Amino acid sequence: MAIEKQVRRSIRDAVNRSSRRPFQWGGVAGYEQLQAIAERLRHLPEGVETLYLRRLLPQVERAVEKNRGLYQDVQAARAWLLRLMRALHYPYEPGGEAPCAALSSQEVRRGVEDLLSQCHFDKDQPVQAALFSAAQRLWRRWSADLLHCYDIASLPPDNTQMEACFGHLRRHQRRISGQRSTAPLRALGQYQILFSAESEVDLLAQMRQVPREEYQKHRRHLEASEEPRRHVRRLHRNPAGTIQALLDRHTDRCARLALTQGQTPP
Numbered sequence: 001m002a003i004e005k006q007v008r009r010s011i012r013d014a015v016n017r018s019s020r021r022p023f024q025w026g027g028v029a030g031y032e033q034l035q036a037i038a039e040r041l042r043h044l045p046e047g048v049e050t051l052y053l054r055r056l057l058p059q060v061e062r063a064v065e066k067n068r069g070l071y072q073d074v075q076a077a078r079a080w081l082l083r084l085m086r087a088l089h090y091p092y093e094p095g096g097e098a099p100c101a102a103l104s105s106q107e108v109r110r111g112v113e114d115l116l117s118q119c120h121f122d123k124d125q126p127v128q129a130a131l132f133s134a135a136q137r138l139w140r141r142w143s144a145d146l147l148h149c150y151d152i153a154s155l156p157p158d159n160t161q162m163e164a165c166f167g168h169l170r171r172h173q174r175r176i177s178g179q180r181s182t183a184p185l186r187a188l189g190q191y192q193i194l195f196s197a198e199s200e201v202d203l204l205a206q207m208r209q210v211p212r213e214e215y216q217k218h219r220r221h222l223e224a225s226e227e228p229r230r231h232v233r234r235l236h237r238n239p240a241g242t243i244q245a246l247l248d249r250h251t252d253r254c255a256r257l258a259l260t261q262g263q264t265p266p
Helices: 002-015 026-041 051-066 068-087 105-118 126-145 160-177 183-187 189-195 200-208 212-237 239-260
Strands: none
Touching: 002 026, 002 051, 002 212, 002 239, 026 051, 026 068, 026 212, 026 239, 051 068, 068 105, 068 126, 105 126, 212 239
16 A cells, blocks of 8 residues: 555656756656656556556556647757757856857857747647747847857856855755754754754763664654655656556565465466
């Protein structure tokens, strides 16, 4: 039942996948994750123990088939956005070398305008048409103010890295103050004792006040509470391998249960 719950959580994560980065789209990753889940569920063996998982397959396949056309449209739009990114020679890493020493704003402008002149979409491709229309509108309105970074040395094309630095400082401030977030207590709670110890001897004395059995119990509780998040992280990195590992564990569990009950393994 625990493994089946993880499979359900994987499906729920796929259909509710979100992202904030402009070049990594959650809908594309979620659809591909759902495809990987469906592919692995198709190879489940017949049997009573796998009945529930096999009943999930038609629903997953229906979701995949229903959104296939939209996925292709979104995937093509993302590919076009990546072409635009390459035409802008973006992203530029602060502190590193410029994309091209001889690159000028006029060269970048010609590359982007050539790309925009080559792209035409019809009403059957609503995502690509919306993206292309927005890109053209923004380029007409703001292109004169977007390309100074190619003519001024050491000027980055955006303030993304600076905003990320500010975000990191804000998160750190929330963690050390204990306000608006309880994540430090879950992730770094075992280190809070360092702030109240005046010396290593005092630190060791404080640590010894906690019985080993009590520490182990709370450590296991922490590991169990962290497992769903780790599972989602593994799923995002390798959906096919993660689902296959779950199904292999499920099959192994079924076989051991059958042997315990004196039945023939599935």
